[in-house]
């Protein structure tokens with residue numbers, strides 16, 4: 001673990017924080033707090049030795065709540081919009097949209113393969129709330145888009161932003177859910193830029209201190225680049241199935257298994273919804289075309 005401040009520690013997850021892991025925080029204050037919990041087996045073995053009072057989840061995703069159930073005595077807090085999908089696996093699948101995209105069985109197989117457990121949520125917080133742990137206060141920055149209740153957490157004193165899955169990965173923003181929203185995601189990334197953090201802790205890229213505004217902007221630009229590719233593809237009107245086959249979200253070189261294929265389709269779907277709302281695209285039956 002790396003000390004970020006005298007009371008905030010960085011929990012480095014295995015495999016560079018790649019799925020199904022995420023880098024997390026441990027706050028040792030008047031209470032002992034975890035921010036997210038998918039930090040891998042070795043960290044779990046260490047952390048479980050001392051009682052944890054509270055787990056704060058940045059959002060409902062499996063790779064952020066995976067170890068919640070190992071701390072049955074800890075309170076769990078999450079944003080009100082994501083709390084239902086943490087409490088219920090059925091709602092988890094609804095939020096993902098597997099059911100809407102003919103992938104319900106894929107969804108249940110996925111839950112089983114990662115041994116995901118539902119978790120209680122004892123407090124639902126909102127944008128602007130202060131999470132007070134004694135000396136450390138984190139401000140809730142509601143940053144929807146990735147999921148409806150996705151939140152980042154900001155410590156004013158140190159300028160530290162736990163940005164969760166505004167993760168600054170090379171892949172770019174991930175919005176392949178029925179519950180994702182591209183317009184919200186764009187606003188949320190801009191919100192992080194305006195905050196001017198000194199240090200970012202990304203759940204999948206770790207500690208970032210260099211060129212934070214530039215990296216956030218580059219990350220945001222991935223959305224617009226994919227949008228442009230979709231507009232270009234729609235020079236020939238096509239169905240969502242045909243657009244999915246172009247693999248604009250995951251890239252042509254990625255071999256899509258049935259699971260990723262559902263995500264490819266949902267990602268393309270999100271772009272189409274945004275382009276329709278921007279009045280650039282229209283739909284006739286199953287065919288999408290440029291206006």
Ligand SMILES: [Zn+2]
Nearest residue numbers: 059061146165
């Ligand atoms: Zn996520």
